Amino acid sequence: MNLNERDEVFLAEMGITPLWHLRSAPAQAEDAQDPVQPDEVQAGTAVVPALRAPAPAIIPPPPRDPAWGEIPRTTAPPPPAWTPPAPAPVEEEQGDSAEAIAAMDWDELRTAIARCTRCGDCAGRKPVYGAGAIDARWLVAAGATSAADEQAGMPLAGEAGKLLDNMLAAVDLARGRDVYVTSLVKCRPSSANGGDRAPTAEEAAACRPFLERELALTGAGVVLTLGQIAANGLLGQPLQEPLAGSRGKAHTLGKAALVATLHPGELLRRGGDKALAWADLCRARALDAGQRR
Numbered sequence: 001m002n003l004n005e006r007d008e009v010f011l012a013e014m015g016i017t018p019l020w021h022l023r024s025a026p027a028q029a030e031d032a033q034d035p036v037q038p039d040e041v042q043a044g045t046a047v048v049p050a051l052r053a054p055a056p057a058i059i060p061p062p063p064r065d066p067a068w069g070e071i072p073r074t075t076a077p078p079p080p081a082w083t084p085p086a087p088a089p090v091e092e093e094q095g096d097s098a099e100a101i102a103a104m105d106w107d108e109l110r111t112a113i114a115r116c117t118r119c120g121d122c123a124g125r126k127p128v129y130g131a132g133a134i135d136a137r138w139l140v141a142a143g144a145t146s147a148a149d150e151q152a153g154m155p156l157a158g159e160a161g162k163l164l165d166n167m168l169a170a171v172d173l174a175r176g177r178d179v180y181v182t183s184l185v186k187c188r189p190s191s192a193n194g195g196d197r198a199p200t201a202e203e204a205a206a207c208r209p210f211l212e213r214e215l216a217l218t219g220a221g222v223v224l225t226l227g228q229i230a231a232n233g234l235l236g237q238p239l240q241e242p243l244a245g246s247r248g249k250a251h252t253l254g255k256a257a258l259v260a261t262l263h264p265g266e267l268l269r270r271g272g273d274k275a276l277a278w279a280d281l282c283r284a285r286a287l288d289a290g291q292r293r
Helices: 003-011 025-033 106-114 147-152 158-170 199-216 228-235 264-269 273-293
Strands: 039-044 046-048 137-142 181-183 222-226 252-253 254-260
Touching: 106 181, 106 199, 137 158, 137 228, 137 254, 158 222, 181 199, 181 222, 181 228, 199 228, 222 228, 222 273, 228 252, 228 254, 254 273, 264 273
Parallel strands: 137 181, 137 222, 222 254
Antiparallel strands: 039 046, 252 254
16 A cells, blocks of 8 residues: 555554655666566565576687697696507528628628528538639639539539649649639539539629638639629629620639639530630730739
8 A cells, every 4th residue: 555645644643653654666677677587486575596506607719829830738638549669670581791791701691691591592502612812813603502512522623624623733833832722602403303503693692792701801802703604793794694604705703813714614525625724825925914914
């Protein structure tokens, strides 16, 4: 009920005090703007809001990094995926290296030849070592070990070896005194039926460091190659290259002079070629004499 000023005065005269007034319109409007929420409860005549967890504050994202074009991370990046370490390289079973062979003495060289696995023709083979003067004027090299060499245990054995000894004697040289005789390929290359065969380029290249070390240890000033395989293998030419291309001229192998001639086994089959071999021997003797002046 609304009371005017007259009614209030009248009631005050009657001792009815204090007087209670209805809320004013602005207060009612304010209450209308703040209605009671459903989760508020009535406690007596007062409206008590229910307890409510405060809403989390909204954190704005960090600004973009203009240098990277992406939002910078506020936490550490995840660790990289684990990658197993690469296995240590396994040394190939290829025997001693050429560098190691080049530093060997006579005993070490013989041991290295015995244990060699530098090519695929070593399994089950019996190597034939060089023989002769270890302080030599000439080094005589055949192409490959033969069955006769393997059986005798020395290079250039059999009838071919006898002819070689005669050839050396013709120029006042001898095995064991001033000539060291060896083969480029130390193990006998054999065919499927067990016979001798020509060595492969791989086999010749694998054995070459041994012959080069033999040459260095003997100190020979002249190398006389016997046959096509020895000449081409030491001159770095295809093994099938005809010997005629290397004969009749002087070559070098390291610090030594190299002369190519026919293999004694060929001379036994073609006696008419002995004149060619004699010319080669004379050329080698002249080179040796020129070095000794």
